[in-house]
Amino acid sequence: MGDARMVLSGRDRPTLENVAQRAGVSRATASRVVNGSTSVAPHIRDKVLSAVEALGYVPNQAARSLVTQRTDSIALVASETASRVFSDDPFFSSIIRGVSLELEAVDKQLVLMMVGPSGPSHDRVERYATGGHVDGAIIFSMHGADPLPERLSRAGVPVVCNGRLLIQSSVPYIDVDNDDAARTAVHHLLDTGRRRVATIAGPQDMSAGIDRLKGYRSAMQDSGRRSLVAVGDFTRQSGALAMSQLLGDDPDLDAVFAASDAMAEGALRALRQAGRRVPDDVAVVGFDDMDFARDTEPPLTTVRQPITDLGRMAARQVLRMAGGEQIEPVLLLPTELVKRESA
Amino acid sequence: MGDARMVLSGRDRPTLENVAQRAGVSRATASRVVNGSTSVAPHIRDKVLSAVEALGYVPNQAARSLVTQRTDSIALVASETASRVFSDDPFFSSIIRGVSLELEAVDKQLVLMMVGPSGPSHDRVERYATGGHVDGAIIFSMHGADPLPERLSRAGVPVVCNGRLLIQSSVPYIDVDNDDAARTAVHHLLDTGRRRVATIAGPQDMSAGIDRLKGYRSAMQDSGRRSLVAVGDFTRQSGALAMSQLLGDDPDLDAVFAASDAMAEGALRALRQAGRRVPDDVAVVGFDDMDFARDTEPPLTTVRQPITDLGRMAARQVLRMAGGEQIEPVLLLPTELVKRESA
DNA sequence: CATATTTCAGAGAGCGCTCTCAGCCGATTC
DNA sequence: GAATCGGCTGAGAGCGCTCTCTGAAATATG
Numbered sequence: 001m002g003d004a005r006m007v008l009s010g011r012d013r014p015t016l017e018n019v020a021q022r023a024g025v026s027r028a029t030a031s032r033v034v035n036g037s038t039s040v041a042p043h044i045r046d047k048v049l050s051a052v053e054a055l056g057y058v059p060n061q062a063a064r065s066l067v068t069q070r071t072d073s074i075a076l077v078a079s080e081t082a083s084r085v086f087s088d089d090p091f092f093s094s095i096i097r098g099v100s101l102e103l104e105a106v107d108k109q110l111v112l113m114m115v116g117p118s119g120p121s122h123d124r125v126e127r128y129a130t131g132g133h134v135d136g137a138i139i140f141s142m143h144g145a146d147p148l149p150e151r152l153s154r155a156g157v158p159v160v161c162n163g164r165l166l167i168q169s170s171v172p173y174i175d176v177d178n179d180d181a182a183r184t185a186v187h188h189l190l191d192t193g194r195r196r197v198a199t200i201a202g203p204q205d206m207s208a209g210i211d212r213l214k215g216y217r218s219a220m221q222d223s224g225r226r227s228l229v230a231v232g233d234f235t236r237q238s239g240a241l242a243m244s245q246l247l248g249d250d251p252d253l254d255a256v257f258a259a260s261d262a263m264a265e266g267a268l269r270a271l272r273q274a275g276r277r278v279p280d281d282v283a284v285v286g287f288d289d290m291d292f293a294r295d296t297e298p299p300l301t302t303v304r305q306p307i308t309d310l311g312r313m314a315a316r317q318v319l320r321m322a323g324g325e326q327i328e329p330v331l332l333l334p335t336e337l338v339k340r341e342s343a
Numbered sequence: 344m345g346d347a348r349m350v351l352s353g354r355d356r357p358t359l360e361n362v363a364q365r366a367g368v369s370r371a372t373a374s375r376v377v378n379g380s381t382s383v384a385p386h387i388r389d390k391v392l393s394a395v396e397a398l399g400y401v402p403n404q405a406a407r408s409l410v411t412q413r414t415d416s417i418a419l420v421a422s423e424t425a426s427r428v429f430s431d432d433p434f435f436s437s438i439i440r441g442v443s444l445e446l447e448a449v450d451k452q453l454v455l456m457m458v459g460p461s462g463p464s465h466d467r468v469e470r471y472a473t474g475g476h477v478d479g480a481i482i483f484s485m486h487g488a489d490p491l492p493e494r495l496s497r498a499g500v501p502v503v504c505n506g507r508l509l510i511q512s513s514v515p516y517i518d519v520d521n522d523d524a525a526r527t528a529v530h531h532l533l534d535t536g537r538r539r540v541a542t543i544a545g546p547q548d549m550s551a552g553i554d555r556l557k558g559y560r561s562a563m564q565d566s567g568r569r570s571l572v573a574v575g576d577f578t579r580q581s582g583a584l585a586m587s588q589l590l591g592d593d594p595d596l597d598a599v600f601a602a603s604d605a606m607a608e609g610a611l612r613a614l615r616q617a618g619r620r621v622p623d624d625v626a627v628v629g630f631d632d633m634d635f636a637r638d639t640e641p642p643l644t645t646v647r648q649p650i651t652d653l654g655r656m657a658a659r660q661v662l663r664m665a666g667g668e669q670i671e672p673v674l675l676l677p678t679e680l681v682k683r684e685s686a
Numbered sequence: 687c688a689t690a691t692t693t694c695a696g697a698g699a700g701c702g703c704t705c706t707c708a709g710c711c712g713a714t715t716c
Numbered sequence: 717g718a719a720t721c722g723g724c725t726g727a728g729a730g731c732g733c734t735c736t737c738t739g740a741a742a743t744a745t746g
Contacts, residue, residue, distance in 0.1 A: 359734095378734085402733075
């Protein structure tokens with residue numbers, strides 16, 4: 001039929017009224033057709049549909065959600081700068097994939113936003129979410145005592161967090177049992193005869209960082225050994241740096257538990273540079289089981305956490321909340337120690 | 344005053360009417376205060392503000408944008424899967440940073456979305472943008488003849504693309520002169536005495552990939568030399584792979600122009616593994632001037648493109664369009680050859 | 687003191703849509 | 717043939733907000 005439609009600029013977008021008029025029906029009927037109601041006679045339905053087609057009609061979301069009180073979109077908020085989110089760590093991308101999968105299945109739109117530590121972007125995101133742009137929010141990668149989840153929740157926005165909150169709060173979250181998982185990893189090292197087990201901890205303003213360190217510490221204490229800790233920020237680079245520090249602190253260490261695979265890989269590099277053989281001289285255990293963990297030199301023994309599922313579950317939970325359901329305040333997904341060659 | 348506010352669930356959020364009532368003024372006046380109009384008597388203003396505070400009022404965006412026809416948010420659409428966007432390539436993060444900077448300055452919200460090659464997510468993004476969720480859209484990392492920009496534009500959404508479009512279209516775009524930049528890079532190699540110059544091209548379904556290859560080809564032709572091409576997808580890994588292919592094709596090559604720094608780094612790795620010295624045996628030029636380019640072994644000679652500025656300009660242009668201004672259909676930002684040690 | 691001018695609050699229309707409710711009409715039932 | 721029923725359509729209210737327009741009070745002007 002040729003594409004005779006013109007470019008429509010802002011104001012003169014066709015409305016449902018126009019469609020109705022052109023199809024010779026009422027606005028109500030046009031609305032029924034657009035929303036897929038079955039109780040419309042086929043020949044009327046067709047008339048409306050061709051009017052929609054001819055006019056290039058697209059429903060005005062603002063008007064729609066004004067009455068339905070829904071927007072069919074969910075915010076995924078990263079309390080993190082863009083450069084961190086888009087770093088060498090595929091963690092975020094897995095989370096996003098999980099959330100996407102779940103939202104696409106129910107035809108909801110994912111809206112990604114990043115907020116800096118505080119300041120203007122923080123407020124803007126809060127206004128955005130509380131202002132009814134979204135039906136719910138998933139917040140992840142929180143640092144410190146981020147007030148955002150609580151704020152949004154109070155304002156009536158369904159919120160689910162990815163990772164335990166550092167403040168007392170009733171906002172539900174999805175996570176793995178970091179403490180327990182770390183303990184398992186460390187026990188594996190001890191059980192295989194390692195005696196001086198160090199750790200490269202994650203950032204201590206994030207629950208994952210804190211809890212994995214806690215798990216390490218308690219495992220060490222249980223077996224009456226001294227802790228040896230360096231702190232990184234989950235990145236490869238910080239892992240390498242931390243590893244050389246540890247080697248400086250205790251040249252005789254024979255194992256290290258890194259709180260992320262990225263840091264573990266950095267550690268491998270640092271160990272190689274320091275002339276240590278892995279696992280012969282030093283055993284290394286990571287955390288995450290990222291794809292690259294099986295391609296490191298040597299392949300990394302690590303704690304697998306189901307990152308994509310974490311995203312999926314978060315999405316599922318927030319959708320349930322938005323649907324008015326009551327949900328479990330805490331949902332812990334299982335981890336698994338994957339033994340490869342580094343430990 | 345204590346935080347006595349309750350958690351508000353969906354329906355019973357306070358409206359402007361409630362605020363007005365509580366403050367003993369009309370809705371119009373309350374609206375004026377909320378929107379910062381100056382023509383309100385101070386004592387009335389205060390009454391309204393404290394009512395807002397007490398009720399925890401937040402304007403309903405749907406209602407607001409229904410009348411203003413604005414949403415104060417801009418979509419940044421990546422025609423790319425999450426895993427590519429969040430890959431080891433800081434390109435996206437720089438674009439995002441640029442866009443963010445510009446939008447924050449005018450208090451607009453950035454909404455990030457990813458669309459797969461086609462299918463459901465593609466339609467959903469289209470509906471989202473056309474449905475009036477955003478005031479404009481910036482589309483980047485397009486593959487092939489993506490119809491999205493044209494579609495949105497036709498539907499009346501201000502659109503700016505990052506990168507030349509592969510189809511005939513009136514949608515404005517921001518880019519660098521890839522062809523020219525590539526030619527400059529290759530000439531540098533030729534001018535410094537290299538004779539067998541290969542290239543690792545970018546993906547041939549993206550304008551940046553195509554145009555840089557074109558620039559390489561024409562520079563080679565101008566000096567009467569044969570082209571030697573391998574194609575990558577801008578990633579480190581593909582660069583390494585392409586490099587070994589090239590070495591297989593012509594063991595005597597003495598220079599390579601890679602269409603991205605990531606690929607150039609992959610190439611460096613592959614060259615090292617093949618026992619070639621850089622730049623002694625083989626000179627390498629990259630493209631982008633990413634941060635890591637100065638830390639490679641040896642530091643990378645590369646074509647600097649102002650990625651963050653590309654993002655900034657895109658944002659600025661789309662805002663101008665949304666403001667009803669006419670804008671230049673094409674905006675090319677300058678590049679610069681940065682000479683380091685690899686060539 | 688009367689009039690013109692300015693300042694500021696309120697009334698009310700209407701943005702584009704959904705959804706309830708009422709009503710029409712043809713089919714079914716007794 | 718009258719009464720009942722069910723399937724479809726249309727009328728209209730109203731979601732929460734902005735913004736124009738009107739009008740009252742306050743101030744300036746002759």
